Amino acid sequence: MIDTVNIGGVSLKKTAVLAPMAGVADRAYRLMCREFGAAYMVSEMVSAKGICYSDRKTAELCTITDEERPMAIQLFGSEPDFMAKAVEIVLQYEPDIIDINMGCPVPKVVNTGAGSALMKDIDLAAAITESTVKAAGKTPVTVKFRSGWNPDNVNAVGFAKALENAGAAALTVHGRTRDQFYSGTSDFGIIKAVKEAVGIPVIGSGDVTDLASCLAMYEETGCDLVMIGRGSYGNPFIFSEIESWFGEKPYTPPTVEEKMEVMLRHIRLIISLSEKTEELAIHEARKHAAWYMNGCYGSAKFRGRCYQLSSYEEAVGLAEEFIELQRWHNAQKR
DSSP: OOOEEEETTEEEESSOEEOOOTTTOOHHHHHHHHHTTOOOEEOOOEEHHHHHTTOTTHHHHHOOOGGGOSEEEEEEOSOHHHHHHHHHHHGGGOOSEEEEEEOOOOHHHHTTTOGGGGGGOHHHHHHHHHHHHHHHTTSOEEEEEEEESSTTOOOHHHHHHHHHHTTOSEEEEEEEEGGGTTOSOOOHHHHHHHHHHOSSOEEEESSOOSHHHHHHHHHHHOOSEEEESGGGTTOTHHHHHHHHHHTTOOOOOOOHHHHHHHHHHHHHHHHHHOSSOHHHHHHHHHHHHHHHTTTSTTHHHHHHHHTTOOSHHHHHHHHHHHHHHHHHHHHHHO
16 A cells, blocks of 8 residues: 655655756656556646736646646746746646745756745745745645755755745655756765654655665655656656555566557657647757666667658668667577
8 A cells, every 4th residue: 555645735756756857857758657556647847927917828837737736836936926927827737736946956947046046045035935926825844955056155944944834735855955966976964864854744855766876865865755857867667566566466667668658658649739840859858768768788879870860761761770680699698
């Protein structure tokens, strides 16, 4: 029996959830991860100001299909009023949760005072949270942030307390400072410290790439949920592995044939959901195709070829070649 975690009335399986990843975790990606057992997912981050100014991409980014639920819409911004107005607009898409991004380290976000820049201004971060909570009404609000701005300013615990007091229903902590971006290692200790300091659910994020690291995150931090980002690249199977373990069911890793079948299905989904031509949609699919080949014999050469794909038929041919190479390699080892 898999345990559940309650976030403001939203019940989530205590297995693993998919991180919001701009430019990666689009609808096709989310649907693939959901199929393999992701317990919950968050949209790509959406600009609060963009929404308020009727950004043409709002509907694309905020629409939630039944297959994706439970799901949150993630907003970023640095002004409480704009965040509140944006929430009022996105509520029409009926998100299960509203998530606020206070952890993005990318300069174009940070330079607007949003994302992880808010970790330098706890009062403003709390004001944004409070404004968002008020506008969201019965829809729970969560916040995702980092351990701090830099090694000299690791303030996640005080930050978390302020956000809890401002009405946040749950918190997601990525165990890196802003200046680390995605280098170094995630500090599980700071996630544990946040968990011990607040009375609301805490989601741990950073460096979870397989079942072992997921279990380590749970054990070492005491967090309520584990979030997986880059560990899911070309690997939606990670959610099946984790769900199987918690459900006390056997798990069999995918064969290379199964990986390639899922990769091609993922590409077909990207094409079918895109409003662009197949050729342009394939451009978006290239990185995903390359990620599915990671860790296999000769994958470096094939990943390079993935970035040259211009049609689905080429992807099929490349997958077949890749399977044959793995079969040949395995025969040589016997």
